[in-house]
Amino acid sequence: MESGGAVQSRHSNRPGSGRTSRRRTRRAPQPRYSAGRLLSKGLTKADWPKVWRHHDLKPRYDVVIIGGGLHGLATAYYLAAYHGVRNIAVLDKGYLGGGGSGRNTAIVRSNYLTPEGVRFYDRSLKLYENLASELNFNVMFSQRGHLTLAHNDGGLRTMRWRAEVNKVQGVDSEVIGPEEIKKLVPSMDTSAQARYPILGALYHPPGGIIRHDAVVWGYARAAAGLGVHLHQETEVTGIDVRHGRVTGVRTTRGDIATGTVVNCTAGWATLISEMAGVEMPVTTSPLQAAVTEPVKPFLDTVVVSGTLHVYVSQTDRGELVFGASVDPFTSYSVRGSLEFVEGLASNVLKLMPGLSKMRLLRQWAGLCDMTPDYSPIMGPTSVEGFFVDVGWGTYGFKAGPVAGEAMAECISTGRTPQIIAHFGLDRFRSGRLVGEKGAAAVGH
């Protein structure tokens, strides 16, 4: 395995890592207002304190993270909070959380197909369970259960396979039949007359949804509170490499000298890696989503149908959030299409005919960087000091905490943690792929 240069050789002190001490180098920021003061501030136009400050770009940082989404911010947070690395810049060409972190459908689950995937996403789910207290920020995690429907024998066989792999890894998953599905989701047509009859489902009780913006803001606030500089509207235009080693980053706001660069981007992951001379097998496709008007709560489970290319959940505000599979072409457009909503409506009504009167309010798209095996690319590269955390396809949001935790350990110790050892870029040369297509939400 390739190993990058360690930024600092302190031992790792990860949350819940089972190590002897659970000491953090500093606590996440505490609330500055009592409930009464919050209310009075909310009712007046008083100045709110900034959650993170604007800084001038320093000429030198120990670590430069490219991409101010969940992965970049989580990596910065864990580096600062658990590894004592504080001289960090997070650069984003737009605003924090404006890419995939703000465009996903906020589903969290760990019921994957491969043991490597299940262990990885389950660590993330565990970190999500504790995230509100870790960051002292309400991230509104609702573990309402997750259902992946099977409409044919092939689908049912994959669900059984996943259930067994999940159980062996200690993840709560089981295959249930149409009667139990109907109890969990009364609005679903589970009758034998349905256009795509439901034969069963993989039921994963710990899965659920979370408020994605809150997760981004929570990590950003905590990282900034530990001294990390968050630079928005700062586009990377080049990466300097000398004698096989990273020496700096060029940006639209000036040059930075650094020995460690982390590519945490989505959509532009190959462009950034190519600046360092690293090629990656990634193609980019949009994934479209839509949200309805709010209605009374009636759906308290996440429902996915791979066959119908649709998934749905109801938010705390009452809206239904729908997503589909990735569009079958490469594009960088983040707009929705009429073709998508027509297909979506037709498929949703096959599952839940009672929704025919609901109105869609908004639609959008996010960019998915797909790898050949539907697993991410993480860790060091052949360029010393250049790390990647990319190729997040349709699974980046649910992996944010574990990706940040593992990348921080990798950067600070110079060793690739076991939990991401299978996701290295070298697997595309060795052929040791981690095939997750059968569990990557919906068909692609």
Ligand code: PYC
């Ligand atoms: O893997 O759960 C998933 C997912 C939901 C939306 C896109 N991917």
